[in-house]
Amino acid sequence: MRLLRYKYSYFAALLLWLIIAAAVLAVYFSLTLDATRQRHHALHQQLQDKLWYQFVGAETALETFAAFQSNPRSRTLAVDRAYARRLLARYPHLDSLQLIRRVPASEATRFTRAMRELGEPRFRIHAADLAGEAQPLPRRADYHPIVFIEPMPPGAEQQLGLDIDVAPLFAPPTVANVADARIAAFPFQLADGLPGYALLRPAASWAIEGADKRPALFVGVAVRIAALAPDASLLPRGVSARSWRANDRGARLFDLVAAPVSAFEARWFPQLQLTTPIASDTQPYVLQTRWQLGWRAFETSLLGTLLVTLGLLLAALLGVVRLVRARQDAKLRAAEQLAHLATHDGLTGLANRRVLDDALDASLASNTPCTLVFLDLDRFKPINDEHGHDAGDHVLTTIANRLALCVRADDTLARWGGDEFALLLPGEMNAARERELLRRLTQALMEPISWQHRCLTLGASLGVAHYPQDGATAKQVLQAADARMYQHKALRRANPMAPPPPPELARG
Secondary structure: OHHHHHHHHHHHHHHHHHHHHHHHHHHHHHHHHHHHHHHHHHHHHHHHHHHHHHHHHHHHHHHHHHHHOOOHHHOOHHHHHHHHHHHHHHOOOEEEEEEEEOEEHHHHHHHHHHHHHOOOOOOOOEEEOOOOOEEOOOOOOEEOEEEEEEOOOOOHHHHOOEEOOOOOOEOOOOHHHOOOOOEEEOOEEOOOOOEEEEEEEEOOOOEOOOOOOOEOEEEEEEEEHHHHOOOHHHOOOOEEEEEEEOOEEEEEEEEEEOOOOOHHHHHHOOEEEEEEEOOOOOOOEEEEEEEEOOHHHOOHHHHHHHHHHHHHHHHHHHHHHHHHHHHHHHHHHHHHHHHHHHHEOOOOOOEOHHHHHHHHHHHHHOOOOEEEEEEEEEOHHHHHHHHOHHHHHHHHHHHHHHHHOOOOOOOEEEEEEOOEEEEEEEOOOOHHHHHHHHHHHHHHHHOOEEEOOEEEOOEEEEEEEEEOOOOOOHHHHHHHHHHHHHHHHHHHHHOOOOOOOOHHHHHO
């Protein structure tokens, strides 16, 4: 039972610690998660602002170049190229600037000849798909060939004369029917093979003479997608960044993933996600960032401090339980010791007179036959007076130990008082068994006792009484045993080796 109480105490302490630890770790993880959300929001905002500034830069370059083209009569292509280079130097994420002319089909041949005379001998109006493969040039009222590209890297001259209405770059409205709005192309492959997209708008005040007021000149800017994408090596572990054209997830600007987390972290740690549109009318793109959290999202030093503190708390709780249990055990042992002292002799450890009286009353109450034996030590007082109380205590303890070897487990052996002992044996007792019991008791009492290199000898007087033969009450049985003990003592004065008188003679 005591062991069970121990287990419950430690279990309660462990349960309390688990509750406290769960609460502390929950608060820690909640605060860490909130802080990580703020970091994620700040990172997402930083990437969004960078994209927005780059989009604005592309629009600014487009507007500036369009305004520059508003009065072209006093300029040459060399002036256009110099101005375009200055613009591109201010915006490193731009790939090139273009000029696109609206050419009526009736003037296509004359326009081609004029472009060749201006220094582009291989110029021709042609069509190609997004991959650069040549396509048949369809018949239409107007063509929109590229007539100017800056810079002009090797291979880019093939783009001169490309009718941009044939390749499905731009979402409606197309170049053919745009009035003054800016339109953005879907991502395509630039001249150097890298991905990009383009912005296009009419150049102010350029229109063909006559009733047709549609723009005759357009300016375009090509944007390098690789320059828009953030550096994946600078992103925190587990972060991915994606951007795609609104309403078309297939038209992506970039799809970057930083150092990935482990499969365990991906399975058991939360993932944060933010998706927002870029505030741009001409470049309708969406930015999405995801942060798959892992161990590195948590401050290991603080987490380690918390775990150490929780470990110390567990040790303290277990220590408190152990201290409380030790105090309770001490009180219990004291109570048990007091209870033992109330029913046992403090010197010999045998049961006291009260226990034997209770055992005798119980036998009489259940009408169980029993035998009571009184034992009184002879010559004990001279030993006690001559050799001291220590010798007397040693004699009493030795006698108690010897008598304990002569009784059964269900017998009651008690120190009756002073140098007297009593033995209660439940059950029927025949004459032969009684003689054997008295012989063994007498032998145990008369065997010499060693004390400080001396042999101490003493004798004993025994009185035997039986229930119900010698009385119907406990008092009668006790009186019968006491009387026979004194009869035996009187016999021993004449003959020290005289045995106790048989009960039937004593009764007579």
